Amino acid sequence: MVQYPDNFAHDNLPPKHLQPDYIFGHTGFEFPDDLNCVYRLLDQHIAQGNGQRIAIRTFDQNWTFRDLFEKANQIAHVLVDNMGLVPGNRVLIRSANNPMMVACWFAVIKAGGVVVATMPLLREKELTTMCDCAEISHALCDYRLEDEMRQVKSPFLKQVMTFDGEAKSTQSLEAAMASKPKSFDNFGSTAETICLIGFTSGTTGLPKMTSHFHRDILLICEAFPKYSLQPMPDDVFTGSPPLGFTFGLGGLVLFPFYYGASTFLIEKPTPELLLQAIQDFKITICFTAPTAWRVITTKVKDYDISSLRKCVSAGETLPLKVWQDWYDATGLKIIDGIGSTEILHIFISSHEGNMKPGATGLPVYGYEAKIIGPDGNELPANEPGRLAVRGITGCKYLARPEKQQEYVENGWNITGDIFRKDEDGYFWFVARGDDMIISSGYNIGATEVESVLLLHPDVAECAVVGMPDEERGMLVCAHIVLKDMAKASDDFSKEIQDWFKENAAPYKYPRIIKFTETLPKTETGKIQRFKLKQSQS
Template sequence: MKHYQDNFAHEHLPDESLRPDIILGHPDFQFNGSLNCVDKLLDDHIREGRGNTVAIRTFETTWTYQDLYDKSNQIAHVLTDELGFVSGNRVLIRAANNPMFVAVWFAVLKAGGIVVATMPLLREKELTVMIDSAEISHAFCDYRLEEEMALVKSSFLKQMITFDGSETHMSKLETLMHNKPKTFQNYHTMADSLALIGFTSGTTGKPKMTSHFHRDILLICEAFPKYSLQPKPEDIFTGSPPLGFTFGLGGLVLFPFYFGASTFLIEKPTPELLLKAISDHKVSICFTAPTAWRVITTLVKDYNIASLRKCVSAGETLPLKVWEDWYDATGLKIIDGIGSTEILHIFISSNEENMRKGATGLPVRGYEAKIIDGKGNEMPVNEPGRLAVRGITGCKYLNSPDKQQEYVENKWNITGDIFRQDEDGYFWFVARGDDMIISSGYNIAAIEVESVLLCHDDIAECAVVGLPNEERGMLVCAYIVLKSQADANDDKVKEIQEWFKKAAAPYKYPREIHFVDALPKTETGKIQRFKLKTTAR
């Protein structure tokens, strides 16, 4: 079926035989036929007379649903009238969490585009790989982040439009929006038309592009939030994850708007600012990572958080001590959860009624899970094994049949996590099944850091591992063989770290660097990272 004028994304979907089972049995999960998810998330609020209801707050401004609707429609007109856009084009968004980011996100879908939302910390190299891999034709970039975007050189990128996420002056987009109509006929996408592409952490070489349909966007709103949050229109959501993460997109945009609630966006969400938002603006639902919950716990006594009713943690496993310290300080229970970019959002979690502290929880409505061995056989109770999941959403890598077959086995999604399941069905995190480093909620691939380090003129070889760290969960640690051993000193450590922050996203830089004469290897030349982890401890 041809969904768009530019059908690149649909043509590169995995064959149906390689996709996981999708189970849509419950009546709440029936999103079929002609469907543009923006109708439900935004336009319905206007049609049903809720335009004056607050949709987005920041410390500086407030937007109603009508404001968001008007601006999204004007931006959609800019895309279709001014920028040579055709349906199915991939459109990149580069900005911190702010109202204009959300307006552009909705506008792209209204016009029949496919959104590629990115994090503001990404650098030119990473952005270029994304643009080339997804053949992105258009980019919207906050003018405050334009410098790095301007370095991108790609034959695919036809238009780069700046906007002002701070809403203090006129950038190019605001100029183009002027006098554009505030109504727009949404493109008639289908339930299984692609709506977004999310890149996994592998942004060197050929990164993995996860893809999700318009129906998937709405399906996750019927899953985790109904299971764990029970949202109400009067709720105010906030949190720290970037909207470029599907964790942040769901928690800070999709879930509040699906239920007619509002969101409080913070461009640089420190623990102090999260607490200030909760205290001053009566936030009721907060999403952030375990590292932030740990810090927030030490500060909470100085703030009034009486409005807060739901606390959500994801991005890395929630340590029991963080849960206990927060509960002791506030009487609130943190809801832990595990999700993935491939499956779109959280698929195992808990609610206040069934929570078992220390456990990740039970499959949320719409999903089922099991623990399997290397051959796909189910493991006995309490025996660690690979986590397998299936349900209303699932992995659809674009242009990567080999990776698709690694992630999907026997029609189940294999997440790469090691879990155990107890006699009552609860799932308990054990470890990651690969060399992924999860630091302060960010997924960082060791090989990704290594590929950047090897671009340094003075580095001959390197290996990167994750080391346990109480504050961040894990630290990125690099073992480096220099071309000249005489250069190995503390100044060289600092120089490499500062160089790395300019070459790639700063959150990926190695916080620990050890200079070594040689790296441990097998006879075939493969680096034995497990020996480096043992040495570090």
Template sequence: MAYLDHFAQNHLPPKELMADIILDDPDFRFPDELNCVDYLLDRHIREGNVDKIAIHTFDGNWTFGQLFEKANQIAHVLTNDLDFVSGNRVMIRSANNPMFVACWFGILKAGGIVVATMPLLREKELTVMCDSAEISHVFCDARLLEEMIAVKSDFLKKICAFDGTGNNPSELERLMHDKPTSFDNFNTASTDISLIGFTSGTTGKPKMTSHYHKDVLLICEAFPKYSLQPTPDDIFTGSPPLGFTFGLGGMVLFPFYFGASTFLIEKASPDMLLKAISEHKITICFTAPTAYRVLTTLVSDFDISSLRKCVSAGETLPLKVWNDWHEATGLKIIDGIGSTEILHIFISSSEENMKPGATGLAVRGYEAKIVDHLGNDLPSGHAGRLAVRGITGCKYLNAPDKQREYVENGWNITGDIFKCDEDGYFWFVARGDDMIISSGYNISAIEVESVLLGHPEIAECAVTAAPDEERGMLVCAHVVLKDLDAACAEKAKEIQEWFKLAAAPYKYPRIVNFIDQLPKTETGKIQRFKLKQTS
């Protein structure tokens, strides 16, 4: 059944600008008529898992039956009370909690398109999203209403508050109260848009990426089968917001696809993650390299013997962080690279085929290669642009120029510089805009960061280029010291001299800028574009 609101379909890029889609495995073939909620949620009810726990929290649990009924009631609220039509874009503004997940499923059941956001976004950012995606409805945690109400958008019809705490019913709960607990899902096609994900803003203004109903299921057949081998007994957790596709996959899609459960934490600080793992016997954890660095310093105080898989993405994983975690726990962090454009991880490892320091191999469902600036294939060992294609691909909405930049000759060009070794392993070199050319030398900002992280007094750092008339660019290190009070010119000189002994001297940071904290997105990615403005 076609959507009544055609916005998303009308703003897809033309087919000639889309990436090649390769579905050469029977596991990647789904019916033409498909609502992804049927497999992720409704199937568990049909299979008799009504009373199986789907969502754990520190305050209590939701079974698959409870989640199913609440999602159905939310779908009824949309279709009966809120002047909603199929194809409308519905925003969710909330931290990671069970009502977020119920809203996510309810929107798709009703034939809506989910636009999930992160709690820390403010009026300006929310307004851009509402105007760009022509958002008609918002489900907002009552604790986050202030910024949402401040949004002025001509497209916005209704902001409906819900209770993310489970203790103080709000408007959505009141509307749900007398609604039926069954609902006939909207009959979507597998190629109908299910969600719009805004890129995380590490390089400036976010872009709208779109994904089909079948894409949501396809990624569950890729990375998790390749790297995690989930079972129904697994309990997933992590720190990424569900508004970020890394978090959505790791803490909703993957566990539910395999009949497992998820543990949601609204404010997933390292100590809260460890508390959850220890007390609730978590088996699979998704978080960022910056978190693993802190977790390593705290882990000896917790029992994490239940944990069997650790996944890192969002930023490159420094080898030192991998080694320190492995030494402290015996666990091997599974590194991975994904993108909002491709939906989830497309290069990674399993514990069996891992090379520490390498991002890994193309996961099942994808292929990757290294190309030069003209799109020509590069031999092994040569740094170049990462190109990827497979079961999912970039589909920017209403941005043909950006689509042409991201997709070349059917391949997704991710914006990352990688090398591929003779065994097919991909090694991260830099973001495309993080290669610093100074006095003719090509210097990877990420490589300089990795060296600096070995300094005993440095807690965190990020490296950018600073313009210079003589050398073209200078290496500028933005450094967070473990002891913030130790920052001074003498300390900067000391770090520079130490670096020259630890790595090639031409790579040393000629500028050391001490800061109290690195600017980051809510997903833990360092916002280097903000640092570049101060370089």
């Protein structure tokens, strides 16, 4: 391990005995001990004479790999020469998905820094918490998001520089870049040097910092994309997840660049803009959340999506109804997957050749999984239990040994999800551990109830949570968005409940139905069930 001038990240790694077991015994997962991941993702394209190929497209810009390479090098010079970055410093990046954010991401790692990429919707309080927890010293921020960044009052944050895309300000990052060389000698990191910190989206207490090595960044490029996507240099990737979310980072930057393909970035990716991009720029691979796939399905008939060959869903479980409706409309099969910030990307999924509609899938190349009970023993087929995973990447919380021991048991990563494994080895999502509703002794998965409700012809969206009840322990409570909200009434609630009992086990039916105009969601489209729970307390 390289000793940084600033060794905060490595000093706060969990001890080896608290880390998960790693499994590397597969072809393709061998990387040298001296490793800076940026060379393989970006610099190598220049070295191989492919600098003229398009790396990033937007609705109004095209950047070649050489453009990206040179701008990343200039930013790295600014970080070191102007901002005083030393290897090991943590650098926060605050931006929507755009080419400059990607250039900043590569620049930080080139210079030996540790990237902390964030989502645009975060506010001063959340940003301050991140700066305090990770002792972040530098920030690169899109000028349109500067206000919240300037309000951060952390004793660790020393320098903030903004970028505007056009060097309109003499104080901008672009203005500082203008005089810098377009070449840069990458920091001499090792395979086990930390280059990325991802914060989990915890709803209580301090967020957890997940750390990832240079090797981890490249390992995931050999796993899910090779297993499920089979990327080619002519592919064009797009999607909705922010690059501050590891689902988005992998799908929109790491995977395309690893395979010499290009990415299409959209700062505010509505379903309509995703469809427009697929049609106009011949997108071949699209990453988004189940809620977006549901909306896109209703609009797809108005667009030409004939270029699209792979559709990926993650962030939350994909309801069978959403999968079936998209397949019926397009003939394309959505690839569902489960990943985590701790493990970096998707570790259970499928491809067109082995897909079971409704199942999340099988462990992807490089991982293995099992279902365990409270005692840690593996459970028989079809019995719901805790999902345990291990493989090429795993959880390494910084400075949180108590949380590390919760996530890692006997060398396995315990994701907090309840799954079952069928006789064929396929994994089926049941619930998040904290979304399991125990009512009158029955274990009821919130998403099981949601999947049934979504089959009702009048239901547009729904989210199910447990409501405390003295008699039954918990009641199943469904928050429902109707296609026609004028139908919302007590009588219609009763009609939906009766319909549910005819289509699923009666003990699972929602005893409480609340009609609502919208459901609370994260920036990535994931339903925020904790807000619904809080509204009931």
